[in-house]
Amino acid sequence: MNIIITGASSGVGFEAVLEFILTNKHKVVALARSEDKLGRLLEIAKGLNPECVLYPVAFDIVHDDYHHLQQFINSHLDGQVDILVNNAGVLINKPFAELLEADFVEMLQSNFIGHVRITQSLLPYMSAGSHIVNIGSMGGFQGSAKFSGLSAYSASKAALHTLTECLAQELTERQIKVNCLALGSAQTEMLEKAFPGYESPVMAFEMGKYIADFALTGHRFFNGKVLPVAVTTP
Numbered sequence: 001m002n003i004i005i006t007g008a009s010s011g012v013g014f015e016a017v018l019e020f021i022l023t024n025k026h027k028v029v030a031l032a033r034s035e036d037k038l039g040r041l042l043e044i045a046k047g048l049n050p051e052c053v054l055y056p057v058a059f060d061i062v063h064d065d066y067h068h069l070q071q072f073i074n075s076h077l078d079g080q081v082d083i084l085v086n087n088a089g090v091l092i093n094k095p096f097a098e099l100l101e102a103d104f105v106e107m108l109q110s111n112f113i114g115h116v117r118i119t120q121s122l123l124p125y126m127s128a129g130s131h132i133v134n135i136g137s138m139g140g141f142q143g144s145a146k147f148s149g150l151s152a153y154s155a156s157k158a159a160l161h162t163l164t165e166c167l168a169q170e171l172t173e174r175q176i177k178v179n180c181l182a183l184g185s186a187q188t189e190m191l192e193k194a195f196p197g198y199e200s201p202v203m204a205f206e207m208g209k210y211i212a213d214f215a216l217t218g219h220r221f222f223n224g225k226v227l228p229v230a231v232t233t234p
Contacts, residue, residue: 001025001026001027001082001083001216002026002027002029002077002078002080002082003020003026003027003029003082003083003084003085003215004028004029004031004081004122005017005029005030005084005087006031006032006059006061006085006086006087006088006115006118007031007087007088007089007135008030008031008032008041008056008087009030009032009037009038009041010032010034010037011204011208012087012135012183012204012207012208012211013085013135013208014037014041014204015204015205015207015208015209016085016087016208016209016211016212016215017030017041017045017054017208018041018045018048018205018208019208019209019211019212019213020212021045021052021053021054022048022049022052023049024049024051024052024053026053027053027055027076027077028052028053028054028055029055029057029072029073029076029077030055030056031058031059031061031088032056032058032059032088033059033060035056038056038057038058039056041054041056042054055076057069057072061088061114061117061118062109062110062113062114062117066117066118066121069118069121070121070125073122073125077125079125080125080126081122082129082130083130083131083132083133083215083216084126084132084133085135085211086115086119086132086160087135087211088110088115089110089111089135089157090106090107090110090111091150091153092106092107092152093150093153094149094152095148095149099151099152103152104155104156107152107153108155108156110156111157111159111160112159112160112163115134115160115163116163119132119167123176126176127176128174128175129175129176129219130176130177131177131179131215131218131219132167132176132177132178133179133181133214133215133218134160134161134164134178134179134180134181135181135183135211136160136161136164136180136181136182136183136226137153137154137157137183138182138183138184138228138230139154139157140154140155140156140157140159140160140161140182141158141161141226141228142158144228144230157182160180161180161226164178164179164180164226165224165226168223168224168225169224172223177219177222177223178223178224179214179218179219179222179223179224179225179226179227180225180226180227181210181211181214181227182226182227182228182229182230183207183230184228184229184230184231207229
């Protein structure tokens with residue numbers, strides 16, 4: 001499988017990459033903005049599996065030129081993408097009355113528009129049987145408990161959830177499956193920022209493994225679904 005995952009330099013994205021590379025069945029392109037953190041990812045991955053095929057690529061899904069990424073896919077993945085995991089995202093924790101319009105713009109760019117851009121750019125390289133996995137949040141899941149300070153973040157994730165359902169319908173004839181995992185808490189830097197002092201019962205590596213397993217097999221059972229993945233609130 002040729003796999004591309006965004007937001008791979010930390011948290012569940014970092015851990016999902018390590019799960020993908022445990023066997024030599026996959027070529028993995030790990031995208032993130034931090035070149036230093038991607039270097040650490042590669043070092044750890046090679047320690048776990050010296051024969052793994054992992055390409056760490058410093059890339060900003062909101063602002064960078066996709067032409068260069070497309071050239072990279074042609075040269076290193078033979079122009080084929082089997083799995084795209086849209087995991088990149090950021091979080092602003094601020095009371096609604098204090099939020100600026102720029103805060104909402106940042107959330108929508110990082111958690112929604114960036115995923116729109118990369119998905120549109122990579123669709124020409126995806127064929128029947130491919131799987132797009134969007135990483136959402138219980139904060140954007142309809143009917144779930146909501147938390148003060150996360151209105152901009154949660155709204156941006158809700159947009160990603162709806163995009164999942166729409167895109168799955170549009171890609172039906174091409175037999176490309178699209179699903180979204182609405183994650184609950186996992187012990188990551190983002191969680192610590194949103195809920196200082198809270199300790200999740202789910203570790204980042206456990207959630208990363210779940211994401212990797214779902215990306216590889218979930219499209220056999222689901223399409224166009226926004227699936228809650230949470231045992232606690234938050």
